[in-house]
Each structure stands twice: as C-alpha cells, then as structure tokens.
Amino acid sequence: MLNFQFSIFNFQFSILAKRGCMGLLATLALAVGLGGIGQAYDEVEVPDGGTITGQVKYVGPAQTLAPLKVTKDPDLCGKEAPSETLLISANGEVRYAVVFLEGISQGKKIDRTKETWLTQEKCHFGPHVFTMVKGTDLSVKNADPFLHNANMAVNGIQMFNFGQPKKDQVIIKRVRKTGLVEVTCDSHPHMEGHFMVFDHPYHAVTGPEGTFTLDQIPPGKYTVKLWHESWKVKGQDEDGRPIYEQSVVLNQEIEVPTKGMVRVNFELK
Ligand SMILES: [Cu+2]
Numbered sequence: 245m246l247n248f249q250f251s252i253f254n255f256q257f258s259i260l261a262k263r264g265c266m267g268l269l270a271t272l273a274l275a276v277g278l279g280g281i282g283q284a285y286d287e288v289e290v291p292d293g294g295t296i297t298g299q300v301k302y303v304g305p306a307q308t309l310a311p312l313k314v315t316k317d318p319d320l321c322g323k324e325a326p327s328e329t330l331l332i333s334a335n336g337e338v339r340y341a342v343v344f345l346e347g348i349s350q351g352k353k354i355d356r357t358k359e360t361w362l363t364q365e366k367c368h369f370g371p372h373v374f375t376m377v378k379g380t381d382l383s384v385k386n387a388d389p390f391l392h393n394a395n396m397a398v399n400g401i402q403m404f405n406f407g408q409p410k411k412d413q414v415i416i417k418r419v420r421k422t423g424l425v426e427v428t429c430d431s432h433p434h435m436e437g438h439f440m441v442f443d444h445p446y447h448a449v450t451g452p453e454g455t456f457t458l459d460q461i462p463p464g465k466y467t468v469k470l471w472h473e474s475w476k477v478k479g480q481d482e483d484g485r486p487i488y489e490q491s492v493v494l495n496q497e498i499e500v501p502t503k504g505m506v507r508v509n510f511e512l513k
Contacts, residue, residue: 304513321367330475337454369437
C-alpha cells in the first residue's frame with residue numbers, strides 16, 4: 245500500500261512540476277481531505293443538524309494581478325483577459341475559495357438532480373471555480389464559433405480531454421474521481437478553471453461577498469478546510485502569463501452544535 249501510494253506521489257509530482265501549476269503537498273492533503281482514499285459516504289437522515297457559515301477575507305498586501313495575454317481569436321476574445329485568480333471586493337471579501345468538511349463519512353442526502361455546467365464563452369471558462377459530487381454529470385458547453393477543448397486533470401492525472409469545434413456543442417461527462425481538477429484549453433493557453441469533486445455534499449464556493457454556508461451537518465467535531473488556487477507569482481510562461489505557487493490550504497477545527505450554528509471565518513494573506 246505504501247509503495248503504491250509512493251508511486252502515485254512521484255507521478256503526480258512529475259506532472260505538476262511540468263505544468264508548474266500547483267503544489268504537491270497541497271494535492272496530497274486534498275486527496276485525503278476530499279475523501280478520495282478508501283472512504284465511503286453514507287446518506288442518512290439528519291434531523292438535528294447544524295450549520296457552518298462564514299466569510300473569507302484577504303488581509304495581505306495590496307495586489308494587482310495583470311490581465312492575461314490572449315494569443316488567438318482576438319476578434320471575439322480580445323487581446324487581454326482579466327485575471328480571476330484573486331477576486332477581492334472593496335471590503336476585502338474573496339470570491340472563488342472552496343470551503344468544505346474534511347473526511348465526513350455520514351450525513352445529509354446528496355442532491356443528484358443538481359446540474360453542473362462549465363461553459364467556454366469568449367475564451368473563458370465559467371464559472372472559474374466550482375464544486376460537484378462524484379458520480380454526477382458535468383455538462384461542458386462551447387458557446388463560441390470556433391474550437392475549444394477541455395483538458396481536465398484530477399490531482400495532476402488526466403481525466404478528460406475532448407475538443408468542441410462547434411458553437412453551442414454540449415458534451416456531458418460523468419465524473420468518477422474525487423479530487424482537485426485543473427481545466428485548461430490547449431487552443432487558448434490563457435484559459436483555465438478549477439473544480440473540486442467530493443464524495444459528500446458538504447462543500448461550497450465563496451460568492452462575490454466571500455460568504456459560504458454548509459448546512460444539515462450532523463452535530464460533532466469537524467475540520468473545515470479552505471482551498472484557494474493561490475495568487476503568489478513564482479514565474480512566467482512563454483507568453484508572459486504568471487505561474488502561481490502551490491494552492492493555499494487552511495484548516496480550522498470546529499464543533500457543530502445540535503440544530504445550532506457555528507461561524508468560521510478565514511483570512512488569506
Ligand atoms: Cu479555447
């Protein structure tokens with residue numbers, strides 16, 4: 245078992261080092277935290293569940309992320325695209341952080357009717373960050389009148405890679421692995437997005453005001469985790485676009501009261 249894990253470890257490292265996109269330690273921590281290793285999730289009634297609510301704020305030095313250079317299809321996509329890597333409101337609230345419970349093995353039912361969409365429009369993946377549940381479908385749409393492809397790697401290992409040459413073409417894929425997925429388009433190197441796949445329903449992405457809520461949680465002690473893709477530049481690609489350091493992962497230990505609420509705030513700096 246240890247040997248097997250070690251070989252995966254090395255494989256992930258080689259891919260990640262090549263892409264220069266994300267840290268190995270963060271990947272491994274997330275692989276465990278997302279419930280991907282030898283753990284199942286049981287759906288039960290939660291009559292006395294509690295709620296976790298909170299906000300993510302940026303308190304570090306002022307940041308101005310440069311727009312990304314666009315090298316293809318400028319008529320529709322322009323010559324530059326705004327960066328969505330660190331979106332901070334005037335009050336310091338951070339959008340597109342993922343907040344989730346680590347290693348929860350039992351709780352509320354999973355809503356499998358919820359649709360998950362990823363749209364390629366004007367050379368942009370939207371939404372930039374989202375979450376979904378393993379065993380549900382991801383619908384990928386190309387809204388542009390030229391070729392995009394969606395190249396998806398989960399924990400650094402390729403999961404899907406398909407082209408979409410036609411406008412309004414939709415391809416639906418069932419997602420069968422948990423983990424952190426990086427999405428890129430080989431035709432437009434500035435395009436990128438991220439999503440996380442869980443085997444449980446306790447995860448959320450912060451909105452424009454940096455807020456999140458996780459509800460119907462069985463009372464008890466938990467680790468709440470935050471993931472953010474990172475905004476700290478460590479280099480540049482061949483077209484001058486930034487390459488960022490490893491993802492930011494924060495933890496907090498909390499206790500969810502019976503039918504009560506606990507507030508959890510995170511600070512990025
Ligand atoms: Cu593209």
